[in-house]
Amino acid sequence: MTTQVTLTQFIIEQQRSMPGASGDFTSLLNDIVTACKRISHMVNRGALIGVLGSAETENVQGETQKKLDIITNDIMVEALEWTGHLAGMASEEIDDPIDIPAQYPKGKYLALFDPLDGSSNIDVNLTVGTIFSILRAREGIAASVEDFLQKGTDQVCAGFVLYGPSTMMILTTGHGVNGFTLDQDVGEFILTHPDMRIPEKTNEFAINMSNRRFWEEPVRRYVDELMEGEDGPRGENFNMRWVASMVAEVYRILTRGGIFMYPFDTRDPSKPGKLRLMYEANPMGFIVEQAGGAASTGRERILDVKPEDIHQRVPVILGSKNEVEHVVSYHQDSE
Ligand code: AHM
Ligand code: MG
Numbered sequence: 001m002t003t004q005v006t007l008t009q010f011i012i013e014q015q016r017s018m019p020g021a022s023g024d025f026t027s028l029l030n031d032i033v034t035a036c037k038r039i040s041h042m043v044n045r046g047a048l049i050g051v052l053g054s055a056e057t058e059n060v061q062g063e064t065q066k067k068l069d070i071i072t073n074d075i076m077v078e079a080l081e082w083t084g085h086l087a088g089m090a091s092e093e094i095d096d097p098i099d100i101p102a103q104y105p106k107g108k109y110l111a112l113f114d115p116l117d118g119s120s121n122i123d124v125n126l127t128v129g130t131i132f133s134i135l136r137a138r139e140g141i142a143a144s145v146e147d148f149l150q151k152g153t154d155q156v157c158a159g160f161v162l163y164g165p166s167t168m169m170i171l172t173t174g175h176g177v178n179g180f181t182l183d184q185d186v187g188e189f190i191l192t193h194p195d196m197r198i199p200e201k202t203n204e205f206a207i208n209m210s211n212r213r214f215w216e217e218p219v220r221r222y223v224d225e226l227m228e229g230e231d232g233p234r235g236e237n238f239n240m241r242w243v244a245s246m247v248a249e250v251y252r253i254l255t256r257g258g259i260f261m262y263p264f265d266t267r268d269p270s271k272p273g274k275l276r277l278m279y280e281a282n283p284m285g286f287i288v289e290q291a292g293g294a295a296s297t298g299r300e301r302i303l304d305v306k307p308e309d310i311h312q313r314v315p316v317i318l319g320s321k322n323e324v325e326h327v328v329s330y331h332q333d334s335e
Helices: 007-016 024-049 067-080 119-124 209-214 217-231 246-256 277-290 321-333
Strands: 054-058 064-066 086-091 109-117 128-136 157-163 167-172 178-183 188-193 204-206 259-262 294-296 316-319
Touching: 007 024, 007 178, 007 188, 024 067, 024 109, 024 128, 024 157, 024 167, 054 067, 064 067, 064 119, 067 086, 067 109, 067 119, 067 128, 086 277, 109 119, 109 277, 119 128, 128 246, 128 277, 157 246, 157 277, 167 188, 167 246, 167 277, 204 246, 209 217, 217 321, 246 259, 246 277, 246 316, 259 321, 277 294, 277 316, 294 321, 316 321
Parallel strands: 086 109, 204 259
Antiparallel strands: 054 064, 109 128, 128 157, 157 167, 167 178, 178 188, 259 316, 294 316
């Protein structure tokens, strides 16, 4: 029988290799894992426990919330607020940073999350996920908004959980990317995808084509060339996918390569892109880079963007390095 490595064991072993590590981080990650197992259970039970459908409320982004957006946010907050590892939290679903209640100690990390990414897919039973990013905080002090506004390069850890045919957690602490599958019978995440690497060569792209008329010229040029296939300048055919769950697209790219784009578009000048920097683009950008890929806004490396707002949006172009560089070069050509 082969020995199975659990996520907890994997993290503890990583921590042992870091002199001076206190165990706080391992413990924080375990709390996130517990929350995600709860979310997995809720998502899986779905209509049986009446959690599908709209909550008929709006979040800070002006998006109508699903019941599960609110439930999963509460699960994350309840699992993390009391632990003493965090000085604050930020969530896609809550306008302001979430304070740690006064009765609990303030820790040395900040957690930022999208509790249920791709939630438009929940009622049609497609893959959704939880995305999280961990930053350092000023230990022992309640975090201010400014404390959260750190670049993606400052992330201590980033991960996402996929609630699909299997529940999986994909994780980086800056030493490569590892994938774990939840063994529902024993309730443990098991290392199943060690050292994930994004294949450099790809013939697959993901973009919401219905927005084409709103894109800028460089993205239009790039996608049009892919669509021309072997008759066009690329001289080969490309295939397209769009799940409308970033977690599912990024997982596909980690396993078989590809490029994902939610680029700048002209629909609403106040929203330079749809995806949010701090709890979507940054953690995904960190993971993709750690797996040998690239992540850019088209004009700048995502991890180098200096955040001005917790809910700031950015254009996102990520995946196989050569293709991302191709799109970036078209942005440079147009400037
Ligand atoms: P959400 O966090 O509200 O679910 O929105 C983010 C999702 C991404 O997962 C996905 O890539 C994108 O929105 C899909 O958007 P669209 O419906 O415009 O194609
Ligand atoms: Mg999201």
